[in-house]
Amino acid sequence: MNTFFLEFYDPLFGIIIFFALIFVITFFSYWFAKFKKKEDYKHLDKFLKQFASLPSQNELKVLITKGELSEKSWLLLANAYTKSGNYEKSIEIYSELLKVGDKANYRDTMFLLGKTYFRAGFLERAKRIFLEILKNNPRTPQALNYLLLVYEQMKNYNMALEVLEPLSELDKDIDLESAYLNSLLILNSVGSSSDEKVYKLLEIYKRTNQLTYLIFEYIFRVNPKVAWENLDTSKAELLVDILWNSNKKDLNFDIIMQNGYLRELYSAKKYINESYKSSIFEFNILINLDSKVNATLGFEYICGDCKTVYPFAFSRCSSCHAIDTSRVELSIVKDYHKDFSEENNSFQ
Ligand SMILES: [Zn+2]
Numbered sequence: 001m002n003t004f005f006l007e008f009y010d011p012l013f014g015i016i017i018f019f020a021l022i023f024v025i026t027f028f029s030y031w032f033a034k035f036k037k038k039e040d041y042k043h044l045d046k047f048l049k050q051f052a053s054l055p056s057q058n059e060l061k062v063l064i065t066k067g068e069l070s071e072k073s074w075l076l077l078a079n080a081y082t083k084s085g086n087y088e089k090s091i092e093i094y095s096e097l098l099k100v101g102d103k104a105n106y107r108d109t110m111f112l113l114g115k116t117y118f119r120a121g122f123l124e125r126a127k128r129i130f131l132e133i134l135k136n137n138p139r140t141p142q143a144l145n146y147l148l149l150v151y152e153q154m155k156n157y158n159m160a161l162e163v164l165e166p167l168s169e170l171d172k173d174i175d176l177e178s179a180y181l182n183s184l185l186i187l188n189s190v191g192s193s194s195d196e197k198v199y200k201l202l203e204i205y206k207r208t209n210q211l212t213y214l215i216f217e218y219i220f221r222v223n224p225k226v227a228w229e230n231l232d233t234s235k236a237e238l239l240v241d242i243l244w245n246s247n248k249k250d251l252n253f254d255i256i257m258q259n260g261y262l263r264e265l266y267s268a269k270k271y272i273n274e275s276y277k278s279s280i281f282e283f284n285i286l287i288n289l290d291s292k293v294n295a296t297l298g299f300e301y302i303c304g305d306c307k308t309v310y311p312f313a314f315s316r317c318s319s320c321h322a323i324d325t326s327r328v329e330l331s332i333v334k335d336y337h338k339d340f341s342e343e344n345n346s347f348q
Contacts, residue, residue: 060089064096071102078112087120107133111143118150126150141170148177149321157185179208180315180323187218194222202230210324212238214315224250233259240328241299241313244269268297282330298333301326 055063064074074093081090094113098106114129130147133140144167151160160181164174186192186200201215212235219227220242233255236243243262248271256262257274267275268286278284282297289295301310304327306320316323 060092061096064093065100067100071097071105075105075109075112078116082116082119087116090116091120107137107140111140111146114143114146118146118153123150123154127154138166139170141167141172144170145321152181152184152316155184155188157181157188161185175208176210176323179204179211180214183211183214187214198223198226202226205230211315213242213313213324213326217242217313220246220250225252228252228255231255233262236261236265238328240265240297240330244297244299280330282332285332294335295332296335296337298331300329300331302329303327 063069069077074097078090078093078097081087081093091113094109094116097109098113110129110133114126114133117123117126117129127147127150130143130150133143134147137143144163148160148163148167151157151163161178164178164181167177168174183201183204186197186204189197192200198219201218205211205215209232212232216227216231216239219230220239224246228251231239236259243265251266251271253272256266256272260275263272264275264278264280264283264287266272268278268283270286270291275283275287278287286295286297301313302308303310303314303317303320303322304325305322306317308317308319309329310326313328314326317325
């Protein structure tokens, strides 16, 4: 045995063993590091996966019941879900909080749930929630405001008008809301003729001097002659898209010739040739453009209160719920209608 070991006393052999050991250690530490890195990635992937998919309803139930997060954190999370359009998750959170949450916040959570139902379009459920809040706390203006919006969306204008009564008792100014809901009631009444509707709408307009777009959009559609006779030309700017798209045969050129804005508008439209320039950039360009150029006015609608921009006209802003705040923004766009009619003519 001793003879066997003695043979390895050779110094060269020692050096070989030394390097062999270094190689083995380096090899193992390399593979160990690689394996560890892979494990780390796996762990990270697993961790991130939790956030890629939303918690199920049961998971949420367990998480909320455990009480590891404060109620305020859950409310913030639900609000973030609502803002990102994930109403289902925020509704689940609010519903669970109502079961296990602090009773002091019960009414606020109910209100937030009702608001989310409203935004998600579950109008019947939203109505039930707001009515429930008002049953115990009738003097809650926020719930009354939303109940009014729910009835309006449901086209139940009579019920919406009834909600105005308690709101006025809370010192809220309800004149514009009342005029707006009454106008909608008239516009949507099945039994009335268009003449009756025009007469009633004009009554509201003369009394309030508001809701110009809502009222005149209808009157210009069903009776342009009466619309021109009753139009306050100082408000023509609010109706620029309706006036621009009116048929030439329906225009009242006596009134147009008496108003600078209307003269410029119809000169830009090339119906008349009375203005050679305009302080409104878009009108000025169109007045000076050759009539053969395929250009026309484009319209966007901006809420004067919250500045949300819409591609369509509105009477109540769906973002801030303000009434009669729509303002028209002009732009110059390609006239596709002209393109289309020229194409059609070329086949004749
Ligand atoms: Zn708005």
